[in-house]
Amino acid sequence: MALIPTTILTGFLGSGKTTLLNRILQEPHGFRIAVIENEFGPENIDNEILVQDSSEQIIEMNNGCICCTVRGDLIVALSALADRRAAGELHFDRLVIETTGLANPGPVAQTFFVDDAVASQYMLDAIITVVDARHGMQQLDDHEEAQRQVGFADRLLISKTDLVSAEELAQLTARIKRINPRAAIGKSAFGDTPIAEILDIRGFNLNDKLDIDPDFLSADEETGHEHTDDCAGHEGHDHHHDHHHSGHTDDIKAFVFKSLRPFDTARLDDFLGSIVQVYGPRMLRYKGVLVMDGADRKVLFQGVHQIMGSDIGARWGESETRQSKLVFIGKNLPEDIFIRGLEQCLV
Numbered sequence: 001m002a003l004i005p006t007t008i009l010t011g012f013l014g015s016g017k018t019t020l021l022n023r024i025l026q027e028p029h030g031f032r033i034a035v036i037e038n039e040f041g042p043e044n045i046d047n048e049i050l051v052q053d054s055s056e057q058i059i060e061m062n063n064g065c066i067c068c069t070v071r072g073d074l075i076v077a078l079s080a081l082a083d084r085r086a087a088g089e090l091h092f093d094r095l096v097i098e099t100t101g102l103a104n105p106g107p108v109a110q111t112f113f114v115d116d117a118v119a120s121q122y123m124l125d126a127i128i129t130v131v132d133a134r135h136g137m138q139q140l141d142d143h144e145e146a147q148r149q150v151g152f153a154d155r156l157l158i159s160k161t162d163l164v165s166a167e168e169l170a171q172l173t174a175r176i177k178r179i180n181p182r183a184a185i186g187k188s189a190f191g192d193t194p195i196a197e198i199l200d201i202r203g204f205n206l207n208d209k210l211d212i213d214p215d216f217l218s219a220d221e222e223t224g225h226e227h228t229d230d231c232a233g234h235e236g237h238d239h240h241h242d243h244h245h246s247g248h249t250d251d252i253k254a255f256v257f258k259s260l261r262p263f264d265t266a267r268l269d270d271f272l273g274s275i276v277q278v279y280g281p282r283m284l285r286y287k288g289v290l291v292m293d294g295a296d297r298k299v300l301f302q303g304v305h306q307i308m309g310s311d312i313g314a315r316w317g318e319s320e321t322r323q324s325k326l327v328f329i330g331k332n333l334p335e336d337i338f339i340r341g342l343e344q345c346l347v
């Protein structure tokens, strides 16, 4: 059987990966795409946000990042997918893996060469990295993960160009070109990139990666990240290796708020508005599915730093438990203040 072309879709928290993936899944391109979704927090909200029809196989991998804590699970999931496809139970002709916004794509890509079972069934097509035009500079300043994602990309897509000036865009483009001179850079407004620039681009060049990181193929589970430290993506400055297996950069944490009681819309608006005023710079990513008082549809809420938005989602199912779930990923956020504040917004 032909090898399954695989795209690794990466990019920092909130950069626009799911938006792009949604676009890919909605387009009538005739490809049958399986998706592996990996989220950092303990709850998967993306499966509410992703459009889903019966032709897609979506596998969620939560509560850990596929570049470290759940990498073994990735290998198991990849083998299971390929086996079920070979047995005729699943029908797909390519795979997209959406990593968490904190993933180092190096070890994820490495899996496709180092693990024999995976290598005999899959072919890595490309690593696509989405960079947020609005927050990208800051993310590159603050987070090694963001630099690595740019450094490892075979193709770079700058999202949210509608939120910045031409000058800001030119500065960001110049910077990511410095970090990664090999990858083509495109723009993506709400994921509107042509499919031909995303799938089947045969962009992954192992020789390139070995040039960047001669140890790329050394299967070293425990130090999976460390040998990528010298890879492209570091702009020559000293850095501390604080990317731990269990929780990535230590001061970045995720917490969840859940409730069966509905939210009062006005109170919640006030609270969220004020909390982003105070903690916005430290709120890397937040998203949730909300039960609103008097509404029979879900409200999908999400944001990155001070920019937040919400959408009306699907109707709550007859037998579905109406429960709000919000995930916050941030730097030293005062969890208790968030949780108590949200409780006060419930009816």
Ligand SMILES: Nc1nc2c(ncn2[C@@H]2O[C@H](COP(=O)(O)OP(=O)(O)OP(=O)(O)O)[C@@H](O)[C@H]2O)c(=O)[nH]1
Pocket (backbone or CB within 6 Å): 011, 012, 013, 014, 015, 016, 017, 018, 019, 020, 046, 100, 101, 159, 160, 161, 162, 163, 188, 189, 190, 191, 285, 302, 303, 304, 309
């Ligand atoms: N203005 C603007 N907003 C965008 C664009 N692309 C995505 N967004 C918004 O940015 C937010 C984050 O987008 P997602 O696609 O969920 O980002 P993500 O990278 O999947 O996020 P995580 O999986 O949580 O890391 C959402 O509110 C999107 O609507 C764009 O081109 N312009």
